[in-house]
Amino acid sequence: MATPTTTQIPTTEPENIGAKPPRKKHRLAPPPPKSKRRRTKKPPQIVTSPPICRLARIPLEILAEVLSHMPSTKEVLAVARTSKYFCDTLVANETSGFIWRKARENTKPEPVPEPTTPNWIGREAAYAAFIWDGGECEVCKKPTPHMYTSFALKARVCGKPECMIKWRRTMVKLSAQEVKRQSVNWLPCLETGNLIRSWPHDQWYPTGDQYHRVSDAQSVIQQMHDASVAHGTSPEDFVKQHQKEAAKIPRIMELSVKLFRWKAARWDAQVRTKKKNEAMTRHISKGEGWDYWDLWNTPSWSTLIMRKNSSLEEVTKTDFEHQCSQTSAEVLTVVERRKRRITEALWLKNREAIDGHYHKLLSSEIQEGRAMPSLSEFRKLPIVKVLLGRHTVATVAAASVTQKENGKLEGEIGIVKKYSALTGDFDKIDLAAELAKKQKTLISTMIGRELRAWCDRVETEFCQQILGYNKGSDMGEWKNASRKKLHPVERLDARFQCKKCKKTSWKYADVGCLDFVGTCAHSCIGVDWKGWSVQQFEVDQKVVEAVRQLLKALEVKAENSDSIPAVRALGSRILCLCCQAPIVMDFDGLLRHCKRHEEIKIEILSKDQAAVILQHPHTPGVCAKLTDLSVSSKAKRDLKVYGCRHCTQTRSDSLAEPANLPEPPEVSVDVDMAEETDMELGELPIGGESGTTEGEIKKKVKRKKRKDVLRDMHALASHMKAKHKIEPFGDEDFFVVEDE
Numbered sequence: 105m106a107t108p109t110t111t112q113i114p115t116t117e118p119e120n121i122g123a124k125p126p127r128k129k130h131r132l133a134p135p136p137p138k139s140k141r142r143r144t145k146k147p148p149q150i151v152t153s154p155p156i157c158r159l160a161r162i163p164l165e166i167l168a169e170v171l172s173h174m175p176s177t178k179e180v181l182a183v184a185r186t187s188k189y190f191c192d193t194l195v196a197n198e199t200s201g202f203i204w205r206k207a208r209e210n211t212k213p214e215p216v217p218e219p220t221t222p223n224w225i226g227r228e229a230a231y232a233a234f235i236w237d238g239g240e241c242e243v244c245k246k247p248t249p250h251m252y253t254s255f256a257l258k259a260r261v262c263g264k265p266e267c268m269i270k271w272r273r274t275m276v277k278l279s280a281q282e283v284k285r286q287s288v289n290w291l292p293c294l295e296t297g298n299l300i301r302s303w304p305h306d307q308w309y310p311t312g313d314q315y316h317r318v319s320d321a322q323s324v325i326q327q328m329h330d331a332s333v334a335h336g337t338s339p340e341d342f343v344k345q346h347q348k349e350a351a352k353i354p355r356i357m358e359l360s361v362k363l364f365r366w367k368a369a370r371w372d373a374q375v376r377t378k379k380k381n382e383a384m385t386r387h388i389s390k391g392e393g394w395d396y397w398d399l400w401n402t403p404s405w406s407t408l409i410m411r412k413n414s415s416l417e418e419v420t421k422t423d424f425e426h427q428c429s430q431t432s433a434e435v436l437t438v439v440e441r442r443k444r445r446i447t448e449a450l451w452l453k454n455r456e457a458i459d460g461h462y463h464k465l466l467s468s469e470i471q472e473g474r475a476m477p478s479l480s481e482f483r484k485l486p487i488v489k490v491l492l493g494r495h496t497v498a499t500v501a502a503a504s505v506t507q508k509e510n511g512k513l514e515g516e517i518g519i520v521k522k523y524s525a526l527t528g529d530f531d532k533i534d535l536a537a538e539l540a541k542k543q544k545t546l547i548s549t550m551i552g553r554e555l556r557a558w559c560d561r562v563e564t565e566f567c568q569q570i571l572g573y574n575k576g577s578d579m580g581e582w583k584n585a586s587r588k589k590l591h592p593v594e595r596l597d598a599r600f601q602c603k604k605c606k607k608t609s610w611k612y613a614d615v616g617c618l619d620f621v622g623t624c625a626h627s628c629i630g631v632d633w634k635g636w637s638v639q640q641f642e643v644d645q646k647v648v649e650a651v652r653q654l655l656k657a658l659e660v661k662a663e664n665s666d667s668i669p670a671v672r673a674l675g676s677r678i679l680c681l682c683c684q685a686p687i688v689m690d691f692d693g694l695l696r697h698c699k700r701h702e703e704i705k706i707e708i709l710s711k712d713q714a715a716v717i718l719q720h721p722h723t724p725g726v727c728a729k730l731t732d733l734s735v736s737s738k739a740k741r742d743l744k745v746y747g748c749r750h751c752t753q754t755r756s757d758s759l760a761e762p763a764n765l766p767e768p769p770e771v772s773v774d775v776d777m778a779e780e781t782d783m784e785l786g787e788l789p790i791g792g793e794s795g796t797t798e799g800e801i802k803k804k805v806k807r808k809k810r811k812d813v814l815r816d817m818h819a820l821a822s823h824m825k826a827k828h829k830i831e832p833f834g835d836e837d838f839f840v841v842e843d844e
Contacts, residue, residue, distance in 0.1 A: 160189050167193075172206035175415040177216065177232035180207050184229060195229040204228030212416040213373040217362035221355050235363065243267040251367055253299065256292040256309075256360035257317065272300050275315045288324050289343075290350035291316055292357065295364040309357045370416070377416050381409055384419045394435050398442075402434035454492050457536035458483065461551070475559045475624040481636050485554045491535055491547070562624060565638040566593050570600065588665050593620040595662040596655065596671060599647040599695065604628050604640050614728050614834070616696040617644045650698035650706065654678065654691070657708050676722040677714045680836075681705040685750040686717045689836035690724050696834050717753055720839035727835045730817055741817035745841045748820065750828050752812055752839075814841060 159167070171180050171194075180203060184194040194200050205228060208216045216235065224231045238249035241262040248262035253271075261271045275294070293314040294300070297307055300315055307313075331337040343350075389399040399405055404427050412419050424431070462482050482488060538547050568574040571592050573582040582592055592598060599617045602608075605628040608615075612622050623641050652662070658674070660667045671691050678694050680687045682701040688709065689697055698704040709717075730737055815823060820838055824830040830837060 157187065157189075159183075160187065164193065168200070168203050172203045174207045174210065175417070176211040176236075177204055177207045177228070178236045178414075180204060181229065181232045181236060198226075201226070201228050204232060208232070211370075213369055214366060217359060217366055220359050221352075224359075241267055243270045254294050254360070255363045256295055256357055274318055275300055276318045276321055277313050277315055278321070279313055288316060288321055290346045290353060291320050291324065292353060292360070295357070295361045308361055310354075373416050374413065377418060378413050381412055381419045385409065388421075388424050392432075392435075395439075398435050398438045399431070401438050402431055404430050404434055451492060454535050455483075457539050458488055458492060460536075461539040461548070465551075465555075473621070475562070475621045476555070477558060477562075478625050478627040478636060480627065481558075485551070485558060487547075487550045487554045559624070562638065563591065563593055563620070566620065566623070566641075567591070569638055570641060570643060571598065589663050590665055590667075592663075596667055597648050597651040597662045599644045599651065600641045601644045602626060602628060602640055603642050614696065614725065615692050616699060617647045646698050646704070647695050650694055650704050653704070653706055654694065654708075657706070674708070676718065676724070677709045677711065679707045679709050679714075679717075681707055683750070685753045687749060687753070687836050688714055688717050688722060689834075690722070692724060693834055693836045697836060700830070719752070720747070720749075720841065722835065723840065724835055726840060727833070727838075744814045744816050744819075746817055746820045747812055747814050747839050747841065748823060748828075749837055749839055750824075750830075 162170075171183065174180050180194065184190050194203065208228070219225055219227075219231045224234070234255075235251065238247065238251075239260050240246070241248050241264075242259060243261060244264065244267050246262060248260065250260065250262060253259050253261045259271070261267050277297075277300070278288070293309065293316050295309055297313055297315060328337075328339060328342050331342055332339075385399060385405070386396050389396045392399075400409070405424075408423060408427070409419065412423075459479065462479055466476055476482075477485075483492065535547075538545055541548075567582050573579050573592055575581055598620055600619070600623050601617055602623075607629065608618055608622065609626065612618055618626060618641070626641075627636070628640075654671065655662055655667060658667075658670055660670050674691065676688055676690045676693075678689050678691070680689065680697060680701075682704055687697070694706065730741055821831075821833070824833045824837060828837075
């Protein structure tokens with residue numbers, strides 16, 4: 105007797121016997137997510153039940169009665185494809201065949217032929233889909249809603265002429281003897297040769313020539329050859345193998361010919377119905393006083409016409425009377441939309457012409473040095489506003505504007521009437537051609553006159569409101585007839601800045617402030633929607649003080665006309681006394697440099713004194729060229745040819761009298777000429793000075809060589825910011841070592 109065995113459950117000894125189990129840490133808050141969840145402004149979608157189909161609730165008997173009176177099976181097929189319920193009711197249910205048959209008998213202009221082939225008998229829904237459905241074009245492979253071009257071949261070609269030409273090349277003509285000889289009598293062919301021939305010829309299957317697909321004929325010949333080689337099948341035996349298929353061809357071709365004739369008759373009826381409906385549309389539009397295409401483009405009427413054309417029904421007066429109010433409102437909408445479209449197109453065309461004329465004036469030599477408004481302000485000139493909206497000025501009613509606007513509007517209409525009296529109809533003028541003429545025209549002359557009036561008005565406002573030349577001030581109003589006296593806004597100390605954006609355009613980026621011409625053309629980036637006004641500018645006090653200090657040193661008054669050429673002739677001889685290093689600059693550099701210091705102090709150097717400091721020549725405008733966005737400038741910025749003047753240029757007591765500097769002592773030091781030329785004259789030992797040894801001179805030369813560190817533009821910018829606290833820097837802060 106076997107003793108029962110017990111299953112031993114394996115146990116594992118713990119590693120640390122007697123150790124207390126770790127205490128479970130309770131989390132006070134859930135851990136933070138690893139990544140921030142994206143929050144969208146879209147509200148959560150509310151799942152709603154689909155709307156109830158009222159048609160599906162109609163009793164089946166009533167639904168069958170309604171659908172059996174459809175003008176064709178095309179409409180019944182569309183209903184069957186709307187939902188699963190209608191598909192089961194009209195397609196899967198065999199008792200619904202009478203609906204399809206009655207709808208097929210109602211088809212115009214003649215009923216659809218009865219399905220006689222075994223594959224369509226008892227399958228009315230499939231037969232309707234075979235007739236009405238569209239598909240893919242055999243040539244261009246694009247979807248087309250057209251029926252089969254050939255029902256026998258199940259060939260479908262879209263309405264493009266080039267596709268029809270290419271498709272005809274894929275067919276081959278075979279006579280009755282050739283069909284029997286080549287044993288292709290079980291292949292379907294075209295119903296008629298009219299699809300291939302360009303001239304009409306009433307020849308239908310089975311009489312006359314037959315057209316088969318080239319690919320089908322070649323496939324049969326290849327199959328016959330393969331059977332003969334592989335199994336030794338003779339052509340007679342090969343034909344016997346396809347006798348059943350050949351017996352079906354007459355019935356298939358008979359139905360295909362009937363369908364083809366029916367399709368041709370329906371196509372002719374569609375053309376006639378379409379012409380009658382178009383004639384009725386023209387009659388209705390003429391009676392109502394509408395344009396033909398305005399009525400045709402209304403949603404309600406175009407939908408009605410397309411539905412009537414599809415079902416071969418004619419539009420009547422009664423159809424229009426049922427929807428007259430809706431169609432009238434839609435015609436008005438179409439007319440207004442067309443007017444707006446024409447107005448916008450004309451406005452855009454005029455705007456492009458005005459903008460082109462503005463840029464031509466801006467770049468012409470006549471406007472050089474003269475104030476020009478920004479493009480947005482140029483469009484606000486009275487004559488420009490009239491030119492932009494000249495098609496609507498004469499139609500504005502005076503009662504629709506205020507008294508203040510009425511006077512301005514009458515002045516603009518007066519300009520239109522004045523120009524119309526000289527040139528004829530103002531609305532028919534081609535503004536682009538008028539402004540493109542090289543010789544002066546009346547429009548260009550009037551624009552120039554408006555520009556001069558605008559500049560005079562802005563000059564007066566700047567002079568009175570910004571510079572303080574008004575009746576209540578000590579300076580009083582500016583009135584002077586002397587040509588040697590500059591207008592206050594044209595002087596060198598007339599420097600301004602924008603209170604809104606505190607920025608300048610790219611043209612004034614080097615100087616960091618605006619003159620009168622710059623203020624007129626100024627356009628704030630990002631806040632320009634407020635418009636341009638004189639009140640948005642203020643005097644740049646630091647720049648003005650620096651300019652006045654320079655003019656005082658030159659002993660020239662700002663109001664004198666010779667002050668401008670005197671300052672421009674100065675060149676790079678202005679020394680900044682506030683910087684630790686002797687920084688020399690020109691006038692444009694002074695305008696930008698003065699903003700680094702609370703109170704700038706300058707000194708005008710002689711040419712020899714400037715040459716002592718500027719071992720490397722000062723090149724105005726080099727910083728702007730290197731910092732632009734061109735590809736060549738980007739390549740130049742990567743070159744290590746830029747040095748810092750704040751590190752290499754040091755002050756010396758001998759700078760006051762550079763012309764009386766003594767010659768360097770004649771000591772025998774093994775220093776090459778390259779090292780001597782790199783030393784500053786102010787650092788050379790003075791003659792007769794004791795303690796000057798050969799080692800000290802060598803140390804000074806090595807120290808000088810160590811200071812001339814060349815960097816690329818990016819490293820130089822970092823160096824300026826980190827060591828000298830200068831950001832951004834200008835032409836006076838660095839030098840360029842050109843390649844020899």
